[in-house]
Amino acid sequence: MEEPKRYLVTSALPYANGPLHIGHLAGAYLSADIYVRFLRLNGKDVVYVCGSDEHGAAITIRAKKDGTTPQAIVDKYDELIRTTFEKIGISFDIYHRTSAPIHHETSQAFFRTLNQKGEFIEQTKEQYFDETANQFLADRYIIGTCPKCNHTEAYGDQCENCGSTLSPTELVDPRSTLSGDKPVLKSTTHWYLPLDKYEAWLKEWVETGKLEEELLHYPDQWKNHVLGQCKSWLDGGLQPRAMTRDLDWGVDVPQEIKGAEGKKLYVWMDAPIGYISATKQWALDNGKDWEPYWKDKDTALIHFIGKDNIVFHCLIFPAILKAHGDYILPVNVPANQFLNLEGRKLSTSKNWAVWVHEYVEEFPGKEDELRYNMIKTMPEQRDSEFTWKGYQETNNNELVNNLANFINRVIVLTNKYYDGIVPTINPDLQIVDSSNQIEMSYQESELVDLHDRLQEIGTHIRAFEFRAALKVLMEISSTGNQLLQFNEPWKLIKTDEETVKVVMNTALQVVTALSVASRPFLPFTSDKIRDLLNLPPLKDDGEYMDLLNKLAEGEVILADGHQINKPQHLFTKIPDEVIDAQIAKLEAAEKANKGVSYEPVKETIAFDDFTKLDLRTGTILAAEKVKKTKKLLKLTVDLGFEERTVVSGIAEFFKPEDILGKQVLLLANLAPRKLKGIESQGMILMAENSDGVLDFVSPGEGMGNGFVVK
């Protein structure tokens, strides 16, 4: 494949129901930002689009909970996310929103075309319906008792307490979140995308890069885990997937289509089309034509996402694009894995996160410090980890001691020796080369190295190896330090002023190169270095390319006689107190969050209701894991007068051998029910804390079996 004529780069649309945390940045935004900044610096035609994903059931529910409207929720978070991105330097060409009219039109037109081409199949299924609210209920609108852990507030699609994936019909005692009533099953019709029909070409396209004999991408350039996950889905067989929902918040199914009343587009149909509508808006704003970016085969479409979105961007969205026709498919989907925080998973609901909007408030002017650390530990191939200690170390050891210190040394010496004017040199003089430590002319040593390293950075960035690229950037700074060390201009100045000029001029060329090469990673620092050198800020328009060309021609990149500015520190050390405070904050926030998670006391019951429960003491005689389950144990409990078989969802907390002989309380008159084919005759009483950890509720020492609890 040839060099593409233009690039369309997307980052996953953030969901507008909460602020951004560092995991978002590490997943889909920093990497894309580096990539597009680099392309722009090489004079490429690139458009980088993103926007807020503002539809879906979660937002309506959030609005109801907060006593406000969905629009108010998305307005609030769209604004917060938008400004946060801007402050941390993510350089979108447009940050759009899916609530915009142009998006509604675009996604409806897509649906219309697919419908007209007969790509959809209509299917009728039974779904819960709230008769009071007079509407069908999305999975998230139904809560009930989790069949696994008996958590009473489980959602229709998932129990947040035990993490089980559920379907609404499995919930015990389902209730509608709208009215609180028990919903009824009613049939509803939806439009399904027959992914099974596309499976063959999707498989060939993903695995070989070929579609209808045309090579569209090289699979070996895709990341392992991306290919792996696609294969996993493809091998498992794709199923038709509903592209519509019964909701009142989202993009309407085009109303002229029969049966469209009350139907909205499924968010995963809606959201990726947001990339297209954002591009359209960008084109309108800038007097451009959007179509080549999506329809011309010379365009490289690249989706930056987190690993949770792989299937949507590698299979479902391509299927939609191809079913529509005329559209190109992504040439790569460089998904990142997940970033952990201090050894644990980031969690919005548990408040275990570093919020980016808080970071930029608390660390003003330190945007690049966060970017640097996150690029360095970016989860490119596997999950990685952010720690405050690590953040401090990379800042102090690498940014301050290496990069900023080198630049400062050069600026200080230039001011001291030459009043800040770049010295004119005698090109025949030799200096000590930093890599070979032998005497060479400055041309053949440092400037050639510099050229090679700059090119190497580009190679890495094009291969989505951002950590590796950053490493090479720091090597440039390291060799700068070596250059000064080996030549010792502060000594040499006493004996050989002419050679010192060569050393300093060379060092200034290195600093100039750094001002450009640092740009994709550390945009704010790039501006600061340009200012120190008294050069205009980069316009992100081919400067990297110009620099490489000049170096290749053996030309200098900072001219003799140029006046630079006075020294200023680029980075400062971050002391322990600041780091300790952040760690304390993290723990406090989590604790505070825990404090509010007590379950509310249930409604008052009469004594008679209590006496209906027959609670008995018993001893666990036998325990074994129920096959093919993660959570279930089959227990045999001795009640003195009889033995009971009980299936209990405690396998995640207790090993069978550890609970033999354990005395427990058993609800003995619970109606038996079958779990994985085993009849469970009762329920073991467990206490559960806010982390979902279970423990037995046991009688004191020496109590026999079979006795009544009252």
Next chain:
RNA sequence: UGCGCGGUAUUGUAAUUGGCAACAUGCUGGUCUCAUAAGCCAGCGCUACGAGUUCGAGUCUCGUCUGCGCAACCA
């Protein structure tokens, strides 16, 4: 339970086709004094466990343990 991606020095991360396991940090020693007590030089330290294929395995195969994700099952 199945599938996918992982497990590398104190810590964080590397390692095209199998070929001397690298970088940063850390620690030890040396050295410079332009610089933000920074820099530079030298040294120490690692492939989860067990087997197999191979002249040669971090890399390939099998098993065990284990982290994460996805899916299935699921009162």
